[in-house]
Ligand SMILES: O=C(O)CCC(=O)C(=O)O
């Protein structure tokens with residue numbers, strides 16, 4: 001009994017407010033999305049990019065799918081990225097650092113906003129030159145488990161807006177829709193409400209690297 005109270009007290013005392021997480025929570029509450037620069041250090045980003053490139057070199061990536069009854073030609077007109085799912089259980093050093101930060105964020109969200117995030121899934125994505133991902137929403141019919149979409153860019157430091165590949169979020173009601181353009185600068189993350197925000201990746205002029213994932217309720 002006393003131990004339980006001590007533990008609870010300790011939990012309350014040990015809670016440290018995190019300004020970056022608070023920013024994310026405030027943004028999502030107000031705008032349904034948040035963009036944070038330097039969420040990941042350039043060191044982690046470069047290790048993750050190297051890991052992505054190694055695995056791509058070893059032919060582990062697959063062309064991304066969009067549901068099952070779609071043939072390859074149609075698929076290519078919708079999205080052209082190659083992906084590889086990341087398994088936390090067999091994560092390498094860079095991936096473990098990535099998951100540590102994600103898990104820290106998730107536990108903060110669950111503690112402070114009762115988000116109820118119990119599951120997560122992440123994949124590497126490589127967009128070859130000339131590819132894109134047409135306007136879409138990240139939730140499937142009959143499946144509303146995806147709550148927050150999460151993208152983290154792994155491009156090199158010299159990424160130039162002229163490379164294209166910008167993420168466009170479509171915000172607001174149809175009649176007054178606005179576009180939020182987000183460049184895929186390394187270390188930058190974008191978090192948005194999966195069930196609400198339509199978005200697209202514009203055609204890219206050079207290879208574009210990222211990790212995309214979802215925080216889910218179960
Ligand atoms: O890479 C991005 O900026 C977004 C990717 C995306 O929309 C997706 O994979 O569902």
Ligand SMILES: [Fe+2]
Pocket residue numbers: 136137138199
């Ligand atoms: Fe998406």
